[in-house]
Amino acid sequence: MEYDFRTVEDKWRKFWAKNQTNKIGEDFDKPKFYVLDMFPYPSGAGLHVGHPLGYIASDIYARYKKLQGFNVLHPMGYDSFGLPAEQYAIQTGQHPALTTEQNIARYRDQLDKIGFCFDWSREVRTSSPEYYKWTQQIFIKLFNSWYNPKNNRAEHIDTLISIFENEGSKGVTLEILTGEIEKEVLPFSAAEWKSFDERKQREILMHFRLAYLGESFVNWCPAMGTVLANDEVVNGVSERGGHPIERKLMKQWSMRITAFAQRLLDGLNDIDWSESIKETQRNWIGRSEGCSIFFPFLKEFTPKDTSSMGENSSKIEVFTTRPDTVFGVSFVTLAPEHELVDKITTNEQRQEVETYVEKAKNRSERERQADVNTISGVFTGAYLEHPFTKEPIQVWVGDYVLVGYGTGAVMAVPAHDERDYKFAKHFGLPIKQVINPSNPEHSMEQEAWTEKEGEVINSDFLNGLQVKIAIKRAIEEIEKNYFGRGRVNYRLRDAVFGRQRYWGEPIPIYYKDEVPYALNYDDLPLNLPEVDKYLPTEDGEPPLARAINWKYQNEYNYEFSTMPGWAGSSWYFLRYLDPKNPNDLFSQEKVNYWKNVDLYIGGSEHATGHLLYARFWTKFLFDRGIIPFDEPFKKMINQGMILGRSSFVYLVIGENKFVTNSIKDHFKHAAIHVDISLIDNDKLNINEFRKWRPEYAEAEFICEEDGSYVCGYEVEKMSKSKYNVQTPDELVDKFGADTLRMYEMFLGPLEQTKPWDTKGITGVNGFLRKFWRLLHPTENIFSVSNELGHEKEMRVLHKTIKRIREDLDRYSFNTCISTFMIAINELTDLKCNKKAVLEPLVVLIAPFAPHFSEELWEKLGNQAGTVTNQSYPEYDETFLIESNFDYPISFNGKMRTKVNLSLQLTAKEVETYVLQLDEIQKWMENKSPKKVIVVPGKIVNIVL
């Protein structure tokens, strides 16, 4: 009998569960370390081998930190609200809670098999009322907060109310609050504020709340019957399901994440995340510096209806990053949705403009994006006055201008902007050059000069300046003349927060006379009500409108939309700190101890969703004094995807005959995916294949010379339809959890995308058995010697300890596995059977192969289950000192031979000794060396 992993692993799984070995408390005397995995959504498909990759890495690291004396928090839970369960509910009528429960049970079963040290007593589920009660409370806190641009932090809405009471609206800097506030809120005095009724006051406050109900253009997905946030839309279709998206003006709950744009950007500099994720977030936030410029209308074109617009109505505000080109403006273009379009269009142009706007508005996002090269637009008939030159400027409408970015209006400088150039060429509008290109070969006839380089010309006071200087100078002049002001613009939009769906957190809002009010904390949780169907009502209301007698104080309607998937996951890492706390989100004592996550491992696909929202909520909670840090995840590693290795058989077209890989090209063939369980080492199990599908039962096979049928392969994503899915369960059954853990790490660097190759797992399995044999030299009977390790053995041990520690410290898990293999190979060669050498190795491998390690630890005479409480072995430098070294001797940098020399020798001694050797003279070809480089302990290089 060999190492029986089934018995051993089963024994320790039960032991850990019974003794709650992984339960962790707050030990304030110990330093803390918080290792977290990204929150899984428990899908019906269960786990494939790609999913646990990150969990294994974090588990190894968590166990390593534990052995280093840290108090390690390593929890797991479920992001259990979400669309798939709801879609399933719609199809089958089964309550999503039930499906979710079943999926979680399957996940838990799969996770338990792999031997993770999760503290399951801390498990959270976003869909349980004990959890979403607190998500709702955070929503209310956001609702009751505003962003104070003077203090640059979120504050309770009361501080805003007191400003209004004392100073009126002029005491608030409006511009940073976004949401088109400048246009929507008319100035008022303190006295006026006090005279407003509650409805009016609440309407004004709504423009400032961090969770607010506002009218905006949203991504409406008709197929799913809900709105989606920008990060849930990819290339104009929904990220999940790929359904078309329309832009629609709707009243929606949103989160004012834009108020935090600058801090979300700045914070990236202080966190240890991959450059690519940080860059993705920077792009998403999209900061651009420039200025806004007001172009006043020529008198006869000033719109008459100005009641709701304030004083800005006589001007159009544009945003530009190139104020240096202001003298090159030849027209202004408005987005089709721009609210002024209708008001300024002249009667002659009205017909044409309305047709165009109507068409542009109805185009879906996807159409609009697919069609970026078609130039379209229409003249409104209106004219503006250039602020500096006083020349008349035409106002156009064009769908290349986006309503959601900047002011929805651009000053067109065709000579120095590609889109403006194309637009001007297409419509025959003037092109006025104001920059002399720094590249003399550039032709203004061919294309615009868009580089921020060159000398300004034809531009009055800017003439002769270089672009970068001219930009600053232009802003100064614009501000001096009150034509506009320097301004920072962000691409980031406020995040739409309501979903017209059932399976999510109810938004804790009720309506009194159509005015939204937040629930009190005492009213929470606002439970998700039962409904007869998970579909919208006949009136198009969300599913929650179906709930019977679901009213606040039996009187007021609740909000019918629910929260999006990212609500619960934006703060879950905080609830783990104190998951059962019935009185608060978490206790201050615990949050002060555990603080933020030290190591976060997960995929990079959440770069602009979860990872941005969690940072946003963290900053908010920090501002409101609820947590003592403002970044959630100090260090993050993004594990690479594990791709499947699909196998193919080649069907001869028109026959029920398959041809083997090497000669397939001699036939007209079609490649067909074949289930990887029917393949061993690329060879097809023909009998099983015949049984796999009835139509192949009688198939013929043209084989290799040796009679085997060899399949082809391709590396692609794992999916059921490609028959290349490898589940961890199967591998645990065949090889054991410890082997699976080590093999997943052995595949390659954690961050890298890599193909799954089932074959290689035998190597790791063999390694563990080889290790086992060192302690079971004959007949699988445990036996170790109590002799002291001799020099060579001790060197192997200490070299290994050193390398493992160094590799773990730089998260290089794959090289750890090779290091272990090398150590066991060397000790096997040395026939080492000594406890003094092997026992430290058993502790060293505990984070990687915990079941294996526990078993050997116990056999070595230690108390069962205590290997997790040991100290991680330290290396002793004295064992690593070598007396001799095989110096590689190279000639002109090419290694030719080696000479074993004492490391005591100085460089000069090495040189003298080496040069007189016959072996070396042979290579010298009777020349005398020009130069001899000796790097002690490294190399000798002789230059001829």
Next chain:
RNA sequence: GCGGAUGUGGUGAAAUUGGUAGACACGCUAGACUUAGGAUCUAGUGCCGAGAGGUGUGCGGGUUCGAGUCCCUCCAUCCGCACCA
């Protein structure tokens, strides 16, 4: 188009500060043993060459006694973003 990452044997990969390229493992070849197996052990395995030797880290240059590693140019693949004013 912009930004990020990656290019090393038949395969997954290693080489941490410039110093023996290919450790470790899979696969393959040959052999030993045998309850014929997806077990274990031994030897070999970058490429060319019988050998001496030559050659080799995507291509081409450069710096250096010495480059997978540093610098420049180009190419390929993957991932973001993309009418962002």
